[in-house]
Amino acid sequence: MTILLTGGAGYIGTHTCVALLELGYDIIVADNYINSTPLAIDRVKEITGKNFKSYDVDVCDIPGMERVFEENKIDAVIHFAGLKAVGESCAIPLRYYRNNLDSTLTLLECMQKYGVRNFVFSSSATVYGTSQNMPLDEKEPTGCTNPYGWTKYMIEQILRDTAAADPEFSAVLLRYFNPIGAHESGLIGEDPNGIPNNLMPRILNTAAGKMKALTVFGNDYPTPDGTGVRDYIHVCDLAEGHAAAIKYAVEHKGAEAINLGTGNGYSVFEMIHTFEEVNHTPVPYTLEPRRPGDIATCYASPEKAEKCLGWKAKRGLAEMCRDAWNWQQKNPNGYKA
Numbered sequence: 001m002t003i004l005l006t007g008g009a010g011y012i013g014t015h016t017c018v019a020l021l022e023l024g025y026d027i028i029v030a031d032n033y034i035n036s037t038p039l040a041i042d043r044v045k046e047i048t049g050k051n052f053k054s055y056d057v058d059v060c061d062i063p064g065m066e067r068v069f070e071e072n073k074i075d076a077v078i079h080f081a082g083l084k085a086v087g088e089s090c091a092i093p094l095r096y097y098r099n100n101l102d103s104t105l106t107l108l109e110c111m112q113k114y115g116v117r118n119f120v121f122s123s124s125a126t127v128y129g130t131s132q133n134m135p136l137d138e139k140e141p142t143g144c145t146n147p148y149g150w151t152k153y154m155i156e157q158i159l160r161d162t163a164a165a166d167p168e169f170s171a172v173l174l175r176y177f178n179p180i181g182a183h184e185s186g187l188i189g190e191d192p193n194g195i196p197n198n199l200m201p202r203i204l205n206t207a208a209g210k211m212k213a214l215t216v217f218g219n220d221y222p223t224p225d226g227t228g229v230r231d232y233i234h235v236c237d238l239a240e241g242h243a244a245a246i247k248y249a250v251e252h253k254g255a256e257a258i259n260l261g262t263g264n265g266y267s268v269f270e271m272i273h274t275f276e277e278v279n280h281t282p283v284p285y286t287l288e289p290r291r292p293g294d295i296a297t298c299y300a301s302p303e304k305a306e307k308c309l310g311w312k313a314k315r316g317l318a319e320m321c322r323d324a325w326n327w328q329q330k331n332p333n334g335y336k337a
């Protein structure tokens with residue numbers, strides 16, 4: 001079985017390439033490297049000892065994508081390609097709508113033309129907006145607070161409509177919580193462009209001495225220690241969730257939204273302390289006011305994933321912190337030499 005991974009050179013894509021290759025799937029990657037590098041593909045090959053085709057193509061490019069479908073017998077698609085920075089999406093919304101929506105439409109039209117009907121989509125817990133009903137399950141009403149989130153929301157709807165119009169089509173809408181960590185080899189990991197916004201990359205920068213101190217955004221939330229609580233999930237668990245989703249898509253028709261989270265919420269302080277303990281490395285921090293737009297607590301109900309996909313996250317916070325730091329130490333500047 002051959003799976004096309006759009007955005008397969010990115011953070012989650014590379015880890016999913018490894019998981020799928022190790023399970024014996026054939027894969028093809030389509031990426032324009034706007035936020036990644038072909039080096040990441042070489043690293044996937046190094047980890048797995050397996051070869052596969054990769055196309056340097058913009059998923060919005062219709063002739064370019066038709067070539068990918070023409071030249072390969074594709075059975076299923078995982079659509080990772082997209083822009084994902086929330087702040088940037090508020091500054092340049094049209095670029096986000098154009099890239100994320102256009103790439104999805106191009107891909108779906110190619111799939112229709114070539115008779116490919118299994119689709120797994122990278123959605124996000126951001127579609128739950130500011131909901132406070134924890135744990136979040138898939139029946140929770142959706143709604144977003146920024147253009148990035150709205151692209152995910154709209155693509156979910158496009159996929160539901162596509163499935164409604166074609167009884168043979170299946171789409172699994174995977175709503176990721178907070179992926180962190182890296183492959184245990186330290187050969188692939190998260191390599192954000194510019195100054196990172198998310199907690200783990202900022203902890204790594206602080207521990208590595210690139211930032212003097214981590215800013216903890218708010219210690220007055222209604223949480224056990226006052227800091228924000230999130231459902232951090234090891235990227236390798238997330239990757240394995242995609243393999244389970246592919247199997248589900250092949251065996252079931254229709255569109256299904258499924259959370260990929262652990263069901264556990266960890267605070268910013270818990271994260272800092274676990275990181276320091278596991279890696280014997282200090283993470284100095286300062287307390288700052290709340291970051292605008294942040295919610296106190298967000299964690300998944302992982303029940304539907306377990307029931308439908310037979311998948312459950314296995315790796316704990318200590319492993320996430322250890323593997324993230326291993327990647328950082330082996331690649332102080334990410335994939336750049």
Ligand code: NAD
Pocket residue numbers: 006007008009010011012013030031032033034035036037057058059060079080081082083084099103122123124125176177178179
């Ligand atoms: P990433 O930026 O590392 O990977 C995305 C990849 O898509 C990159 O390799 C980029 O070059 C490629 N890409 C973007 N636009 C493209 C286009 N038009 N044509 C071809 N390639 C294109 O991000 P990631 O963290 O691996 O995220 C993967 C997906 O998961 C994204 O859709 C993201 O929105 C979603 N997601 C990520 C998170 C997270 O915290 N990382 C959380 C929820 C959802």
Ligand code: UD1
Pocket residue numbers: 086087124125126177178179197198199200202214215216217218227228229230268291293294298
């Ligand atoms: C962010 C995105 C969200 C995306 C998610 C996973 C925003 C507003 N939201 O959410 O859309 O789905 O990442 O990629 O960007 N924190 C600090 N100091 C820091 C950084 C973060 O204290 O330097 C705190 C935050 O206040 C929060 C927690 O750490 O409580 C996690 O933050 P972050 O990693 O940015 O993830 P989310 O807020 O969940």
